[in-house]
Amino acid sequence: MxxxxxxxxxxxxxxxxxxxxxxxxxxxxxxxxxxxxxxxxxxxxxxxxxxxxxxxxxxxxxxxxxxxxxxxxxxxxxxxxxxxxxxxxxxxxxxxxxxxxxxxxxxxxxxxxxxxxxxxxxxxxxxxxxxxxxxxxxxxxxxxxxxxxxxxxxxxxxxxxxxSPVFECLTRHERHQALGFTCDCRACLPGTPFQRLSDARRRLSRGLQYLTHGVDVDVPSDGGLGTSSLSPAIVDPQLRRAAQNFDIPLTSRFIYEPLSAFLWAEEGLMDGFMFQRVTPGIRAVVGMFRTRENAAIARFALVQDTWLERLNVAFRLYWRGDAADQSVAEGFRVMQLAASLSS
Ligand SMILES: [Zn+2]
Known part of the structure; x- marks a missing residue:
């Protein structure tokens, strides 16, 4: 046949x-x-x-x-x-x-x-x-x-x-709804430890994207899955408001970068293209610090060998403020306004 x-x-x-x-x-x-x-x-x-x-x-x-x-x-x-x-x-x-x-x-x-x-x-x-x-x-x-x-x-x-690149941030169930068929890849085979971890990793990645960019992932409307039918990426309304208003401290922004990269590497999605996508973002955040110790820790994180080691160093920044926090938030708000005016 x-x-x-x-x-x-x-x-x-x-x-x-x-x-x-x-x-x-x-x-x-x-x-x-x-x-x-x-x-x-x-x-x-x-x-x-x-x-x-x-x-x-x-x-x-x-x-x-x-x-x-x-x-x-x-x-x-x-x-x-x-x-x-x-x-x-x-x-x-x-x-x-x-x-x-x-x-x-x-x-x-x-x-x-x-x-x-x-x-x-x-x-x-x-x-x-x-x-x-x-x-x-x-x-x-x-x-x-x-x-x-x-x-x-x-x-x-x-x-x-x-x-769809959005699938990096969707769970098995959400991906299958968008696809209209059941995928049988390793991240989709039910009942395995890898599959359960995969859902957790992709869901956490979606939350981190939201915290970083101030918006939830953009689910293609032709996939039969609107963002409204997804489980919420951030449940806490106060945190959601902070994300949308770009009030996430610079030290947290820095931690999210190697954390996302680590999750994607563990998931098996860290290919050369993904690597090229995440590294400029991390370097950009390092360049934004204005508190010297923060910048030093961030630079030290970057010279580590693995994503897990970079993440471990980055965690030393957790909950520390930075002199650039306000101006960075203001900068993101201005860029968002410019983007909304040009589209
Ligand atoms: Zn699959």
Missing amino acids: SSNHPYRYLNIPKDAPIELKPSAGKGWGVFAKQKIQRGALILQEKPLFVIRKARADITEEDVGRAFQQLSPQQKQQFALLRDNATRIFPCLLMAFAENCFNLASGSDAWVSLPPAEGLFLLHSRFNHSCLPNAKVPTGHVGDEIASFATRDILAGEEITICY
Whole structure:
């Protein structure tokens, strides 16, 4: 049955180390043809077409117009797409929604890019895992996207990506609600100590993000899961107000950084991209201290070898005030105001 499956006819670049095959319980998936080293490029792909609108505003007519402009060969490739690798899509909009990637999710929260969704024939073949071995980093140049190995991948191993960066902060139950299916990765297998710890780690990460950024995580609305249906990230109203008002002391902000990094490393999510995301944040906080002893402790924390050692040193700052606390809070409030005015 799989020998003449339509996915056999999708064009894969000759030099890409991947092949498409049936995946037990998941329809079809992407598999490594050879060993792929951590950090290596897996696949670079141009979109078949791009629709420059927010996902929720895209209509059947939008997709129809984009489809009409394709070459006959591109139309043929689009027609190979199947719902869950089996059923023909009942409409173009569904085919698009199931095979698109958001091109506007820049890595820098202060830069808001105009909305854009691209249809990617091959990248949409990757199955989901909450503990993936590959990543499609945000912050693309132009409309192309690319995937990279986040660990060493063996020949024959299935390559997976996480369908939403927000999942780093959601529990198993919350992720499954957003996905609309049950994932069977290590963080999702019920009844294991790892799974219980995983829920605790991701939930704590969400609280730390809230305390750091003053807002709760942004759950995509098309996942069928509004923030309102999540359990609250911070229960105490006084602490929530302090977070929203950026009144979190600088010493606490500093502790949250290696604590978050430690949780993600334990979870198995500290890949090269995550490392590049967290280290500038930590250095920035160190540069903000104006009480000399605090700055010295923070710098000493940074030269430790592991996240746990950095965290242990950082804890010496707990509950200490800093001369910069007020001006830092004021700075965050000004930046938030500027961001809300520009969007
Ligand atoms: Zn999972």
